[in-house]
Amino acid sequence: MSLLFRHAAPARLPVLASLLIAGLSSCQMLQPAATDPGGTALLAPDTQLQEAAATTITHRADGTVLVNGHSFFPFGFYHVSWAWQGTPQRRAQDIQRLAQSGFNLIVTEPVDDQDSASFAGVLDQAQQAGIFVIPYGLSPETQQSIGHHPALLGFKVADDVTTPLAAQQAAGRSEQLRALNPEKLTYLSLAVGQEKPDPALFRTADLIGNQSYPIGNDDISVTYRTMHSAVESALAQGRVPIANLQSSFWGTAKPTPDEVRNMTYQALLAGAKGVVYYAYRATESDLDGEPFLWRGFQQLSQEVAQLSPLLLDGELLPLSHEADITQAPLTAYLRGRDASSQEQGYLIAVNTNRRQTQTVQLQLPETPTRWDTVGSVITATLEHSGEAVTGTLAPLQVTVVRMR
Numbered sequence: 001m002s003l004l005f006r007h008a009a010p011a012r013l014p015v016l017a018s019l020l021i022a023g024l025s026s027c028q029m030l031q032p033a034a035t036d037p038g039g040t041a042l043l044a045p046d047t048q049l050q051e052a053a054a055t056t057i058t059h060r061a062d063g064t065v066l067v068n069g070h071s072f073f074p075f076g077f078y079h080v081s082w083a084w085q086g087t088p089q090r091r092a093q094d095i096q097r098l099a100q101s102g103f104n105l106i107v108t109e110p111v112d113d114q115d116s117a118s119f120a121g122v123l124d125q126a127q128q129a130g131i132f133v134i135p136y137g138l139s140p141e142t143q144q145s146i147g148h149h150p151a152l153l154g155f156k157v158a159d160d161v162t163t164p165l166a167a168q169q170a171a172g173r174s175e176q177l178r179a180l181n182p183e184k185l186t187y188l189s190l191a192v193g194q195e196k197p198d199p200a201l202f203r204t205a206d207l208i209g210n211q212s213y214p215i216g217n218d219d220i221s222v223t224y225r226t227m228h229s230a231v232e233s234a235l236a237q238g239r240v241p242i243a244n245l246q247s248s249f250w251g252t253a254k255p256t257p258d259e260v261r262n263m264t265y266q267a268l269l270a271g272a273k274g275v276v277y278y279a280y281r282a283t284e285s286d287l288d289g290e291p292f293l294w295r296g297f298q299q300l301s302q303e304v305a306q307l308s309p310l311l312l313d314g315e316l317l318p319l320s321h322e323a324d325i326t327q328a329p330l331t332a333y334l335r336g337r338d339a340s341s342q343e344q345g346y347l348i349a350v351n352t353n354r355r356q357t358q359t360v361q362l363q364l365p366e367t368p369t370r371w372d373t374v375g376s377v378i379t380a381t382l383e384h385s386g387e388a389v390t391g392t393l394a395p396l397q398v399t400v401v402r403m404r
Helices: 088-100 113-117 120-129 140-146 164-180 199-203 222-236 257-270 291-313
Strands: 057-059 065-067 070-072 075-079 105-108 132-135 154-161 185-190 207-212 240-246 275-282 315-318 330-337 343-350 358-363 372-374 382-385 388-393 398-402
Touching: 057 185, 070 291, 075 088, 075 291, 088 105, 088 120, 088 275, 105 275, 120 132, 120 140, 140 164, 154 164, 164 185, 164 199, 185 240, 199 222, 207 222, 222 240, 222 257, 240 257, 257 275, 257 291, 257 330, 257 343, 257 398, 291 330, 291 343, 291 372, 343 388, 388 398
Parallel strands: 075 105, 075 275, 105 132, 132 154, 154 185, 185 207, 207 240, 240 275
Antiparallel strands: 057 065, 065 070, 315 330, 330 343, 343 398, 358 388, 372 398, 382 388
């Protein structure tokens, strides 16, 4: 069943081209074999991509991306490869680090013209690492030459789009690329708020990202409102809603691991079908030099991998009833089947208030058969009696409990 609930500044390695993707039914999710030390299956390295002779990227009407017919949750980073005197060699190292940490997508660009002309080598590196790529800033000749590469998820056509005119121009580029490479998708990033944005903005590409960079600029709770509006607008146009979230300085501050986790769960509960953070490497950031923040991302990649089968093919039931989520927690129940077809259910509770502890008091749609906290045990502050759940959430606390 489908899920209910409704950036950046402007010698080739061999491809494993002789192997085919194992046949799976169309309702199955891609099954990456990598696990973290704790045994959690990660979204990358994607072993099926590593062995693929070809990939066809499509999407369902509910906004789910499909790779060769199988559900796929895009989860990764922007990478402004030329920033901080970047080199192709440094990008290759970052591709490996991202894949080994469970991120299955990099949105990147060439370092220079020579790098652009040989960009097929970047895709070879990505396929060997088990991570997909969305490039931008490539010449038309390069776009055509790499259009059938297995590691190519699609092409980015524009960034920071805010006006109908810019959207119209981006839509033209999107149509050209789709005609040239119908087996790949196009991607665009918007920068619009939650006040019912122009529907024309959401018809410009297959994957519609929308930005929420509140740290140092706005209240963190704006992420849910912005993403909820963007998800509704994208789905109304038959597009894939992608959350573009902040991972670096934007204004006057950079996010903490707790803030990144809070924004990510706000986006997931809003119905986002993928997450791309800005940025792993950019003029504002270099996560190689942020070990504390990076450890938070690594933990988060394990959580998203655990939940992704249900986010893609499960059911998300909102439990919140307050209009102002800064005064009451944002809560939902996520249920469905995991990667091994076992029934699972998760309670997710998010306090988007920076200063106030919030009280949780709700009724679950079904009785828990287990009560296991996902992530840090420090977040285990909820308890249940039958279907009744009570407890408190500290400022910005996110609690995820597996209850089935």
